[in-house]
Amino acid sequence: MAHTGVSDPIADYIAALSARLRGPSSAKADLLAEARDGLDDAAEAYAAAGHPDPRGRAVAEFGDLTCLARAYQAELGVAEGARALKSVLVAVPVMHALWQTNQLVWIGSWSEYGGPVPEWYRAVADVNDWIGWVVMGLAGLALLAGRLLSRRGVETRRLGRAAGFLGAAGSFVLLLNLVVLLTATASLDMSRLLMPLPCLAVGAGMFIVHGRILVLAHRSLKFTAG
Structure with a gap:
């Protein structure tokens, strides 16, 4: 689902996550794609439920960026x-x-x-x-x-x-x-x-x-x- 606002919370979240990760490019790309897909799916569900800001809500519910980055970094290690x-x-x-x-x-x-x-x-x-x-x-x-x-x-x-x-x-x-x-x-x-x-x-x-x-x-x- 395309986001028409000036700032896309999901894109911003993924960009911030990417900046914190170091490791093999292919493995990093897979992890980021996994996170992006999860966020997009959640946003679509919130949109279907009539939430006024489905993408922002999806990011808020996805979890703390620092904790996720730590877990993903371990996988890259x-x-x-x-x-x-x-x-x-x-x-x-x-x-x-x-x-x-x-x-x-x-x-x-x-x-x-x-x-x-x-x-x-x-x-x-x-x-x-x-x-x-x-x-x-x-x-x-x-x-x-x-x-x-x-x-x-x-x-x-x-x-x-x-x-x-x-x-x-x-x-x-x-x-x-x-x-x-x-x-x-x-x-x-x-x-x-x-x-x-x-x-x-x-x-x-x-x-x-x-x-x-x-x-x-x-x-x-x-x-x-x-």
Whole structure:
């Protein structure tokens, strides 16, 4: 139902709500659309009942803006945390596949690249391989647990902070894992870091991707703070 007045209470309410929310644009748009639809439906009902200001009445009955913004912000925090965890699920196998492909084409066996290596370096390389899969598995379990806990009525803000913390921890471990491998490689033989350009590009991509996931997780914690 169109509003013909100078100021539309529903539009003003939605604009004020939007200004208070931070988070993924698609999730934010969905929440705002949900609020707008609810207000429009209420306004239509009040208009049908003959209320002199149906849209103003709908806004007055909809609830306190601050409380609604807090609840919606918690949902956006969960969405951002889930986004970070899902990114881990995608990034680990994709980056692993890219690295293995380039390694096979340009290097061969990493532990033998540049000559035989001591056992301690083999151990570091092996740990580097399986840590990513462990983190990916934990991210998947965290997403599943989050859905189950949400259905059991666990507070949204707590779920958002948990997702953000786990996403940050996972991305930090993945970054640290890369740093440890690079440090071990440099300690063994600095020349081993002079890899073919495609391999260097994939290595740099790993740092960028995991750093991006860390940013997403930090946002989730920031969005659910307070």
